[in-house]
Amino acid sequence: MAWHVVIAGGGFGGLYAARTLERILPPQSARITVVNDVNFMLYTPLLPGAAAGTLEPRHVVVPLREELSSADLRLGSVVGARPHENVLQVQQPEGAVEDLHYDHLVVALGSITRIFPIPGLAEHGIGFKTLPEAIAIRNRLLRCFEIAENMEDGRERAAYLTFVFVGAGYAGVEGLAELQDFAADAIDLYPRCKVTGTRFMMVEARDRLMGEIPAPLADFALRELRGRGIEVRLSTQLAEVESDRIRLSTGEWIPTHTLAWTAGVKAHPVVGEMGLPLSRTGRIEVDSFLQVKGLPNVWAIGDNAAVPDAAQKYKGETPPTAQHAMRQGRTVARNVAATIGAVGRKRKFTYKTLGVFVDMGRSQAVAQTLGIRWRGRPAWFLARTYHVLLMPSMNRRARLITDWTIGLFFGRDASELGMVGHPPGLHGQSSGGTGEDGTPVESDGFGGRAASPAQEPGEPGIDPGIVTRGNARWREAKPAVDPAADADAVESGDPAA
Numbered sequence: 001m002a003w004h005v006v007i008a009g010g011g012f013g014g015l016y017a018a019r020t021l022e023r024i025l026p027p028q029s030a031r032i033t034v035v036n037d038v039n040f041m042l043y044t045p046l047l048p049g050a051a052a053g054t055l056e057p058r059h060v061v062v063p064l065r066e067e068l069s070s071a072d073l074r075l076g077s078v079v080g081a082r083p084h085e086n087v088l089q090v091q092q093p094e095g096a097v098e099d100l101h102y103d104h105l106v107v108a109l110g111s112i113t114r115i116f117p118i119p120g121l122a123e124h125g126i127g128f129k130t131l132p133e134a135i136a137i138r139n140r141l142l143r144c145f146e147i148a149e150n151m152e153d154g155r156e157r158a159a160y161l162t163f164v165f166v167g168a169g170y171a172g173v174e175g176l177a178e179l180q181d182f183a184a185d186a187i188d189l190y191p192r193c194k195v196t197g198t199r200f201m202m203v204e205a206r207d208r209l210m211g212e213i214p215a216p217l218a219d220f221a222l223r224e225l226r227g228r229g230i231e232v233r234l235s236t237q238l239a240e241v242e243s244d245r246i247r248l249s250t251g252e253w254i255p256t257h258t259l260a261w262t263a264g265v266k267a268h269p270v271v272g273e274m275g276l277p278l279s280r281t282g283r284i285e286v287d288s289f290l291q292v293k294g295l296p297n298v299w300a301i302g303d304n305a306a307v308p309d310a311a312q313k314y315k316g317e318t319p320p321t322a323q324h325a326m327r328q329g330r331t332v333a334r335n336v337a338a339t340i341g342a343v344g345r346k347r348k349f350t351y352k353t354l355g356v357f358v359d360m361g362r363s364q365a366v367a368q369t370l371g372i373r374w375r376g377r378p379a380w381f382l383a384r385t386y387h388v389l390l391m392p393s394m395n396r397r398a399r400l401i402t403d404w405t406i407g408l409f410f411g412r413d414a415s416e417l418g419m420v421g422h423p424p425g426l427h428g429q430s431s432g433g434t435g436e437d438g439t440p441v442e443s444d445g446f447g448g449r450a451a452s453p454a455q456e457p458g459e460p461g462i463d464p465g466i467v468t469r470g471n472a473r474w475r476e477a478k479p480a481v482d483p484a485a486d487a488d489a490v491e492s493g494d495p496a497a
């Protein structure tokens, strides 16, 4: 009988593992099932482009069914596992939890935003990790422009035109730079806002930007940001957040209605419910063959795995990057194939980063490839070429190139479509609307209900039975997935949980 290989998570790691298995395994030797909570893979390096309106949101995702040829896609949310019985527990979209039996399991469930207990952060901050969050930030900016345009009080208008990002890693720097670029285009449509001007600020606890890239490149990025008028506060922390202002560790209050939190990620919390050994960073402990310690038929890759890093002589863990996840996906596929005796032999994961690209919008980027450092337009051109080449399938590549080309000639669309896909029920057609029980729903001033951690700002009247997890929206099961885990997620306000 064919082996059953189950891959939990269809992101960078999971998709590359599935495609490699499809390619190398002899026909009929194994059944491959990919379990993912949405039917697409999010191409995160292009998320800032979606937030800035340079790319259509649909063009930064890869439909999994188009990419998988013989593997099955099971739409469902992994909620636990019983590894000693070879069972993965999957919650189906309608809420029922099923036991999925496997011979080999690859865990590739990624990560979520890591937040700290800063007063007000969970209630008022927006993450920048998922597609709903990226689109929410774009909508928030446009909504702030609309509100500010009708405001008489100059000080209040300035608060609506102030945008703060906390955390200067890849996601923060790219997100802030792209968003500011978008704002610089869009503000021409708002004469009063143009007189006041926008204020963009990056707050970073360390004394430099992007610890992941060499210091000279990070310095270039810093100069580029400051040259554009972006205030960069290094060695500064966020201390408190209120709905209309934030406080920094310096004691300074900054009036703002938009705080994007991009200060790091942590392994997806469901890995803590799977009975697997975890490292002190909360990632699944694996050896350099990507095999979970003590469980020879369970493997883990990507952001949720503590993979010994060959670049640090196996003393540290590989960083949470797509480059690593993809390559770990390929390695794990070969190792699973070798373990079931189908083909080849097991190999260690030995990848060392070959290059980095940080796209900063406005035809500017920094990059390092094979030891060569690039800046400015050449780096920007390289970054875009790299992403076009890496994006799976010609059809997706063509969409990227078309969006970028249209953006170059015609600029970006400034419509705020937060309501798309979420119509108010027929009983609640007003902006605030009513809840399912018919009671009025309080508006948050941004066209949505009063802030709820499981819901993106800018979304009107969401069905309260629907919860948002990462990129997925689910009808809440009865009983809930795991009441304790859910309570944690809500308490931490982490929309990606």
Ligand SMILES: Cc1cc2nc3c(=O)[nH]c(=O)nc-3n(C[C@H](O)[C@H](O)[C@H](O)COP(=O)(O)OP(=O)(O)OC[C@H]3O[C@@H](n4cnc5c(N)ncnc54)[C@H](O)[C@@H]3O)c2cc1C
Pocket: 008, 009, 010, 011, 012, 013, 014, 035, 036, 037, 038, 040, 041, 042, 044, 045, 046, 047, 048, 076, 077, 078, 079, 108, 109, 110, 111, 128, 129, 130, 170, 171, 268, 270, 301, 302, 303, 304, 320, 321, 322, 323, 324, 325, 357, 470, 471
């Ligand atoms: C804004 C941003 C920009 C980035 N830019 C870069 C970059 O330029 N270069 C780079 O190398 N890296 C970049 N990264 C990091 C990169 O996105 C991650 O390291 C990479 O996605 C990790 O791959 P993964 O397979 O571990 O997880 P993911 O790609 O996140 O895949 C996890 C999958 O599991 C699914 N899932 C989650 N929970 C469940 C569940 N309970 N049940 C079922 N399915 C579930 C998710 O929907 C997802 O499809 C960026 C990240 C962000 C947020």
